[in-house]
Amino acid sequence: MFELLGIPPQAFYAQLTLGLVNGAFYAVLSLGLAVIFGLLNVINFTHGAQYMMGAFAGYILLTYFGVPYWGALVLAPIIVGAVGIVIERTMLRHLYHLDHLYGLLLTFGLVLVIEGLFRQQYGVSGRPFPNPLQGGQNLGFMFLPNYRLWVIVASVVVCFATWYLIEQTRLGSYLRAAVERPDLVQAFGINVPVMVTLTYGFGVALAGFAGVLAAPIQVVSPMMGMNIIIVVFAVVVIGGMGSILGAIITGYFLGLVEGLTRVFYPEASSTVIFVIMAIVLLIRPQGLFGKAK
């Protein structure tokens, strides 16, 4: 069948695997967005910038402090998460009682500032980041670099750990309830502001994690965030933010779809996700995993 389409099956499987790697990034990023959106009802426009900061944190740790990749993998998300916490406490916090629109606008403004500062400091051509896992596996149908294999594993583990933490524990209901009526949840005896801050920090840390994870295979550059975040937004619209699990699955799924488009119709690979988004909106406006209002 593949031969009919002019694609040998090996190439087909290889592209599918690569699609999965991309999907891994989409999943972690849309998961972070879903966590933040789920709790603060804020579309975190800075998510892309924070992803970029994660990559740069890795770069800086490596070049100036000699921290190897594996150290950075732990430290960078913490650093980025901490920056997120500062943003939440000093700025976002003052907007919760307002229309959600303002959260979006604030984070959009922050994107300009953060990206601008990094551009100012590091230029735009991007920085090299050594590959910590040289070599690769011969899967029969393709040569899969070890590092890409690791990306898939790492993202699956992080995604499902997060899912478990949020959906299978009491924390999840606190978070969801706090979105609707933070004052009431607090009046039940839960320290909502602290919970909100930590969750935002956690969501941001996820973006940071995706950033370091991407550093060795995508150029570390100040613009890397904006390019990917618009796609992730589309992923989120398709998935519908209905559930944490939905965000994860949609992420992987769209990575695969995009991978296939690259083989069959490469010209459309930058738009395929947007086209799917339009179709989903026409057929199922609330998204694949969203609940109808």
Place this chain on the structure above:
Amino acid sequence: MTAQNRTLIAFIAFIVIALVAPFFLYPVYLMKILCFALFACAFNLLLGYGGLLSFGHAMFFGGASYFTGHIAKVWGWSPELAILAGTACAALLGLVAGFIAIRRAGIYFAMVTLALAQMFFFFALQAPFTGGEDGIQSIPRGHLFGIINLRNDMALYFFVLAIFTFGFLFIYRVIHSPFGQVLKAIRENEPRAISLGYKTDNYKLITFVISATFAGLAGGTKAIVFQISSLTDVMWQMSGEVVLMTLVGGMGTIFGPIVGALVIVTMQNYLAAFGEWVLIIQGVVFVIVVLAFRKGIVGEFTAWLERRERRKQSAEKEAAAPRVATKPEHA
């Protein structure tokens, strides 16, 4: 002074200033402000009165700019017809995009419009007639109605001013129309509006299309003024810029978008020397406005006027009232 009187006075003042300004200031700069002001007014209709935040308005602005540019340059139509045609294309584009986007509300709406605009960006990048990253260059300004040579900056300026004034008044009328009233109600409580028998999707779609149309009018005009249509006009940064203008000026106010466009365009012009800092400064302005001056310049100003008036009124009342009103503090 009633709000309506204030609007009238402000409008007259604006027209007077606009008529004399080109004799003192660089006309091209003024035209740029007018184009962006119209763009922002169109955007403000959707956001400020319809409650719909579109993060993809560059699609209509830039789309019309491309169509106008192509039609004027390749087909050789006269500028007013080219602009009209470009505007019509934007309206059509608005119809399609709106039809998809209004299926979601709130921040989803913002994301959907952003994504659609990004799709349009890729289209503009790859479609042959747009000239890819070079854009359509050296679009002829041509002769208005075949007579008035628009290569003259002054002549062009008054043409642009006329377009702007038309657009501005039209949008003003939409806001203050029976339609506008329903629109505000939908923004407040959509299910209730439905239960009153309003097909809210139609209202949102019409608003979206009107907004797209005038964004297109602004884009088409800009193409003639600058003789260029480029990818810049369809990029997400452009969508962000118009949000910023509206926000800085004051969303949901009549004159806010004009003031916002003035401030942002001027800032871009004069900060151009600061190079990389322009975007950062813009970002900082964004953040400050969102955190501290949400009403925007015009919004804060009217609020201040109203406060002052109320204070004056209560002072008058007190003065008019007999002594009894001022009871001794300690009984």
Place this chain on the structure above:
Amino acid sequence: MAENDVILKVENLEAWYGESHILHGMSFEIPRGEVVTLLGRNGAGKTTTMRCIMGMVAKREGSIAFEGNEMIRMRSDRIARLGVGYVPEERGIFASLNVMENLELPPVVKPGGMTRDEVFDLFPRLRERRNSQGTKLSGGEQQMLAIARILRTGAKFLLLDEPTEGLAPVIVQQIGEIIRDLKTKGFTILLVEQNFHFASTVADRHYVVEHGHVVEMMRNEEIGSNMQKLQEYLGV
């Protein structure tokens, strides 16, 4: 009345929503173990008073002492941890949680709360609907859920804002029984009620609120002789 018998003492409470001044020197006290109602017309400030006690009104002044602790500056989660339970007027059922999750949401703050089964025995209707989404419940079911979830927490001081609103007469009757039952278990309850007949069957004393302050206190026994005055206050 000895100081230690008063569980809650509100003095000169002032509150604002934005610029509008809502409470003007509210003062009253609630003895331990009593059911006390706030009566008053729509907009008198009853709900606002409760929200102040819970620390949910941003701008408030005066004194609110709970078991001797001053709470006027306290954050609402700390107030809840002291053992104050709140059933808001609009019920506050969470749409994104199902009945079970709604029920288990408020953390247990004191020992001695009801168990899940006890709660379900009290409101069998909830047991039937336990997997349904919170806001898909009927209005009355939501009201039951709002009361039920507070009973789990072990709070011994309850604020009930119009708990009978929208409930079928049989259920109202049931709620009356529950309140009387809670009282025998040592709960103290502050009740806001429009349904005066209901209030008079459960309460020990009534405060009449008008324009943000208390204008009258009546013990339940005195109601009969004060009917005339009360009717004027409530505008029947």
Place this chain on the structure above:
Amino acid sequence: IDVKLGVLTDMSGLYADLSGQGSVWAAEQAVADFGAEEKGMNVEIVSADHQNRPDVGSTVVRQWFDEDDVDAVVDVPTSSVALAVNELTRDRNKAFLVSGAATAALTGEQCSPNTVHWTYDTWSLANGTGRAIVETGGETWFFVTADYAFGHALEADTTAVVEEFGGEVLGSVSHPFPGTDFSSFILQAQGSGAQIIGLANAGGDTVNAVNTAAEFGVVQAGQNLAALLMFITDVHAIGLENAQGLIFTEAWYWDQNDENRAFAADFEAEFGGNKPTMVQAGVYSSVMHYLKAVEQVGSAEDGAAVVAAMKEIPTEDKLFGEGMVREDGRKIHDMYLFEVKSPEESTGPWDYYTQRAVIPADGAFRPLEEGGCEFVASAD
């Protein structure tokens, strides 16, 4: 004589590193080295950021011409902005000295009597790289092309050269612009079995593609990469580990001779250890030549006259040596084919290139008659 130069460049975007402030500095340096003051010339330099936006660029330049009496616009990386400026300059009869922009249209269909295109263009890069590689045995090609006009133009130009010299193009794949993930395209290129993978893209995309190729072991597996537009700043970004073995064409390299090294040393002192690019060097030498022409004409007022003088006088300066400006505005000089060193070969920071070949001036640029420049044709 009063002369006002406007350096229009990208201060914050993609090209900020390879032109940007460095170009402004280079222009100032040229004015100083020319000795304008001693010669009684009053040269002023203004600069602005066009943010890679043609509309911003043309607004700035319009204002420069209409209000600030600027005589010449310098550098302008980003083809779209350069084309816009090109039109305006002709319209107002000023002069335009292009260094940063790549599009060969500036001396082709869009050529102007007021424009000189100094450093390089897409044709010369495609020609230099394509030809040299085919001649050294890289006969089968596969292109990874940025899916927009510029990418397709590079691919087409190179294909023509490759085929002309007996090579064969096996296929190509278009990737979205800007791309984030190149693995899938590199894999397709790998699958094609071509000897050479031509990267018909620029900036971040090229960097990204090169890195991905290294990850998938493209070079170890026996294929070679050819970048069709690459600057030393890109190599710096990639790092030698991944960039080694890359072949491409440039007009100038800081480590070629003592003059260049001296210039680079000054630059380095100013810009925190970075080295100048060919674009910045081009700004220096184009400004130098422009000033000579102004001196000869005696005024900077008439842009076309100054440019005509630039074409008359042979060029000569410390960075680009001797050369000429052709009738269509094309500056003619040698181009060089470089190969990126391996980390072991490199002796220090920014020691990145080995020179593989010199493409002599007469064959380095598109022949005059092939460009389709209007006024060249009518002159015949």
Place this chain on the structure above:
Amino acid sequence: MAEDYILETRDLTKEFKGFAAVQGVDLKVRRGSIHALIGPNGAGKTTCFNLITKFLQPTRGTILYNGADITSAKSADIARLGMVRSFQISATFLHLTLLENVRVALQRQLGTALHFWRSESSLDVLNDRAMELLEDVGLGGYATQTAAELSYGRKRALEIATTLALDPELLLLDEPTSGMGREDIGRTADLIRRVSKDRTVLMVEHNLSVVSDLSDIITVLSRGEILAEGPYSEVSKNPEVVEAYMGTGLEANHG
């Protein structure tokens, strides 16, 4: 002669994931009557309203309005046909003034709602009627305030005024007096009686004194099915109804 029914449902059924909220309800509302729908909490009253006004799609059954089948019509169309509902939980336009709130509803009759080229002052002709409606519900003095500033009870009153503004032929009221003080309950009851003169009212209400006072006929729902139907005097004696709904205590006696 057959009775003149304005609204009729036949075998109306709504199932949510296997659970039937409304089951086989045959409801007949006589033109010009005040018809009360009562029943224990969760009996399916609001769901019935949602089905009739098409906020929910019935699983089964038909709905006839003025003899026409409206089972597959859209919500907004239903309102245009003259059947308007109020919500159990208040729904007002928070940042519009009370006058504007009512006017939005009145505006529909003008048929100019889509006219974006017309001046707003063309709506001023509606002001008198709007004020009248506000007076009717006792909000005359608040016309220029925004709805956000109202207390809960007053929002309910505003909601009724807005609903009446559409001059509906059939008015569906979901617990119109809940949350109101006695004063307002009395006024609202009077209002309902007054407006019912030339229209039909179908209401859900838990306040038995209001129900007994106003309604011509009562349908009792229980667990999604009709338990009893008839005038108050009859229904209130039905032992099943007493057990399932009314209870015996005096607490419930709101009056």
